[in-house]
Amino acid sequence: MAVPFYGFFLAYILMPQRWRSPEAAVIHDFHLPMRSFEVKNRTSAEDIKKLRLITAVKTPYLPDGRFDLEAFDSLMHMQILNGAEGIIVGGTTGEGHLMSWDEHIMLIGHCVNCFGMSIKVIGNTGSNSTREAIHASEQGFAVGMHAALHINPYYGKTSLQGLISHFEAVLSMGPTIIYNVPSRTGQDIPPSVIEAISQNSNMAGVKECVGNDRIRDYVDKGIVVWSGNDDQCHDARWAFGATGVISVVSNLVPGLIRELMFQGKNPSLNGNLMPLIEWLFREPNPIGLNTALAQLGVVRPVFRLPYVPLPVERRIEFVNIVHKLGRKNFVGDKGVQVLDDDDFILVGRY
Template sequence: MAILKSYCVCLRESTPKFLRPNLYDNYRRRNAKWKSPQAAVIPCTHLPMRSFEVKNRTSPEDIKSLRLITVIKTPYLPDGRFDLEAYDDLVNMQIENGAEAVIVGGTTGEGQLMSWDEHIMLIGHTVNCFGGSVKVIGNTGSNSTREAIHATEQGFAVGMHAALHINPYYGKTSVEGLISHFDSVLPMGPTIIYNVPSRTGQDIPPHIINTLAESPNLAGIKECVGNDRIEQYTGNGMVVWSGNDDQCHDARWSHGATGVISVTSNLVPSLCENSCLEVKNTALNAKLLPLIEWLFQEPNPVGLNTALAQLGVVRPVFRLPYVPLPFEKRVEFVNLVKEIGRENFVGKKEVQVLDDDDFILVGRY
């Protein structure tokens, strides 16, 4: 009993004593002068996954020289997993027909429907299989700065040559917030900034890009606002790629764009190369415009997914919320292929209309 009593005394004596808060300190904290959040941003001086020994490390100058960049489609198996065999065939077709780089997990590649594990795996797979033949640009942007930093660290760690970064969407931020967001990822490696207000709901104005251009890692801008905006940049010697397939020919030949980051090149890479890179060809551009208009009648990548399935180069599998274009639009695509020439499109199978029942819609993936 004496031992137990002694133990209880020890417990009481070891119990921490909480002091009453100092009321003056609380008052001081509540009434302290507010400081800009910018002052609290910690520079990315330590990037644990960054390595200068990565075999595919490249320079921003190498990225600036790229002209035809394809935002590659991600094909699926019937259960919704990646179809890597079909994916490899797609990338090979791009390389064989003049594409100089691919963007992995972009909007067209449905990065927004991937987990980050899937995303980084596909970037690493593309680097390992094709990194010696084509530049691999990973879409590692996010509306969360934390996620953008982490994904970009991982992307460079698995060997991607450059990163594509969008401005924070939906939960938009201030001008100072935009600059801080991009400043957090630019130190990691060559970077393309992607401006597409129709998807983000917020434009990245030129004065922000001019500020960010002080970073040696800014390779250029993928600009979707239009050719007048492109000329604002190219007039100052900045590298810009057109993000609009219907405007890319004029952007290249009349407004100084370096090239195009293209959706249409998934289907007709050799024609896109001829139209945008080889020589000014207004006749070929006019020939492609009906196909481009068809592709974008619904939000990308609905049209592209449908077209590639009709060409037989991917399985007709859609990850929801994307669904195929309706039957009459699929008939229109068959006619477009005949007009342009089947030999100009990827794949070797005959183009088909496909029935509604041929498509598989996957909600759990």
């Protein structure tokens, strides 16, 4: 008598079965980054290593908290005309931490589309989540950015081996600058970690904020490094071997910072800039910069919370600094003014 079909099926599912791993888990390099062979904005790490003046550009806002792209484009033109070679989009200065990833990638894409043939666009696609950092970097390179800026995982800090693994994962996406700023992340990226990833072909170099002794150590080992401290960048460049600077103050005086990076030692100019630099960083960046650009009339006086403008006495100090350095050295063509408290718009929901 024939055995019904369901009998065979029951016997089959009751037989011991050998477990097989999911196919994806055994395919070599299954999680390769997305690639494109288009060459419009294709840039190697070697191209990024040559940049001497990179500005961490401010993101301006409309009164409802959305991006003010007209003001952003004007800022970009000022940077290009005054000799900046690269731009960081959505970094600490650009308040990337206050953006959604949609906003972030949109601004990178806009910058590439409008200015990518005139300046190197470096998108801050770093995160304390490796998954997010990889995804954002894929998107950033897909919209044409020339390089990525990556910070070490903050708050939920990891081990030294975890740092290496994190950076190796994001380096696979494309040319990358590693950003070390322990005052913000709570964790130093020690030289041992940088040395471990330094041979990766996508490793462009390090934005280093620990100081010039660390910079000289990297230079001696053949690692490209940019100063992340405006107050130390002159000596970093001319006494310690830094390639250049990733600058905040160049938002305000790009021509003077270019002169500082390109024209050789200039302790006189460096000294003249120190009152501005000290004023700019007395409160956490970008509070001072946002206040300064508003008083210069090049952006609207709109702040995304938790940032708020400097108090009026500090705003008066800035006007005096501008007059002393010369208004012509600053961005914009309007007269500098002391704004009233009521002139500022603070946006909490955007």
